[in-house]
Amino acid sequence: MRMNIKKEISENNIIILIIPNKKYPVVLEDTVKALASAYSKLCYTSLNKPYDKLLDEFKKSNIDAGKFFFIDCVSEKISTGKNVLYVSSPRALTELNITMNKLLDTGDIQLTIFDSLSTLLAYEGSMTVIKFLHSIISAFRTYGSRCIFTCMKDDVNADTIKDLKMFADKLIEVE
Amino acid sequence: MDEKKIMVVDDEENLLELVSVILMEEGFDVITATNGKECLDKLKTTKPDLVLLDMMMPGMSGRETCEKIRSDPKTKDIKVVFLTVARFSETGKEILRKMNVLDYITKPFDNQDLIKRIKKLL
Numbered sequence: 001m002r003m004n005i006k007k008e009i010s011e012n013n014i015i016i017l018i019i020p021n022k023k024y025p026v027v028l029e030d031t032v033k034a035l036a037s038a039y040s041k042l043c044y045t046s047l048n049k050p051y052d053k054l055l056d057e058f059k060k061s062n063i064d065a066g067k068f069f070f071i072d073c074v075s076e077k078i079s080t081g082k083n084v085l086y087v088s089s090p091r092a093l094t095e096l097n098i099t100m101n102k103l104l105d106t107g108d109i110q111l112t113i114f115d116s117l118s119t120l121l122a123y124e125g126s127m128t129v130i131k132f133l134h135s136i137i138s139a140f141r142t143y144g145s146r147c148i149f150t151c152m153k154d155d156v157n158a159d160t161i162k163d164l165k166m167f168a169d170k171l172i173e174v175e
Numbered sequence: 176m177d178e179k180k181i182m183v184v185d186d187e188e189n190l191l192e193l194v195s196v197i198l199m200e201e202g203f204d205v206i207t208a209t210n211g212k213e214c215l216d217k218l219k220t221t222k223p224d225l226v227l228l229d230m231m232m233p234g235m236s237g238r239e240t241c242e243k244i245r246s247d248p249k250t251k252d253i254k255v256v257f258l259t260v261a262r263f264s265e266t267g268k269e270i271l272r273k274m275n276v277l278d279y280i281t282k283p284f285d286n287q288d289l290i291k292r293i294k295k296l297l
Contacts, residue, residue, distance in 0.1 A: 014264065125233065127231060127232065127233045127234075127236065130231060130236070131231055134231070134261055134262070137264075138262060141262075159236070159239050162238060162239070162242075162270075163236045163238055163239070165266055165267065165270060166230070166238060166261065166263055166264065166266070166267035166270060167261065167262075167263065167264050167267055168264055168266065169264050169265065169266060170266065171266075
């Protein structure tokens with residue numbers, strides 16, 4: 001991976017990472033690994049993989065899941081586990097917003113990995129996604145926390161990228 | 176004073192009406208549009224002194240609308256101000272400067288502040 005994500009996030013609190021579709025799993029894994037080595041209190045918001053599967057993947061990749069709090073928008077569970085909160089659906093943006101705000105309000109989250117804007121864009125129009133993003137970015141800024149939003153390149157058009165740039169500190173397009 | 180013409184573009188019709196009333200009471204001639212496409216269509220037949228543009232509109236965003244205004248030789252010199260709930264990042268503010276956006280006013284706004292800032296630009 002050419003970029004140094006640890007350096008980038010230390011200089012820019014809010015980053016949008018546009019990743020070529022074919023490279024997405026590898027770049028995401030490298031990103032999570034790098035950030036888990038630099039931060040001790042992270043949040044992983046997943047809109048496309050259930051908590052149980054993420055734990056398996058983290059284990060296989062030797063990523064310490066104990067450093068993470070998870071928000072699972074896929075499993076459709078109501079109960080909450082030790083380090084996981086469930087959101088009823090990736091389309092439940094208000095619920096997701098409230099959940100993320102509650103978590104940020106604990107003051108325990110240094111950095112969030114939001115996986116991914118692609119899933120949001122699959123369900124909602126670009127302006128709905130941009131409004132949600134703007135709202136959640138405001139929360140990160142209020143709580144002095146950092147966030148990396150990931151997105152697959154083929155899932156976002158040029159105009160949406162330009163609009164997202166208006167609110168993020170940096171937009172990185174991985175080659 | 177000469178009656179200056181202002182185009183207000185916002186998808187929230189209540190806000191569009193409110194801003195229109197505020198500006199008309201100050202003697203401005205006001206034209207409205209509820210989205211970016213309608214704004215660009217109206218600019219083909221009328222040339223306002225200033226466009227007051229919302230950022231987050233469905234269809235065409237305010238940023239895209241502004242880019243199209245700037246890319247058309249007939250409209251490229253029109254003054255543009257953003258009126259928006261959005262809090263732009265430093266990157267976003269730089270993009271606004273590059274598009275020659277003169278100012279951005281955040282919602283909710285103070286009526287007198289809105290008038291003062293618009294008058295300053297005209």
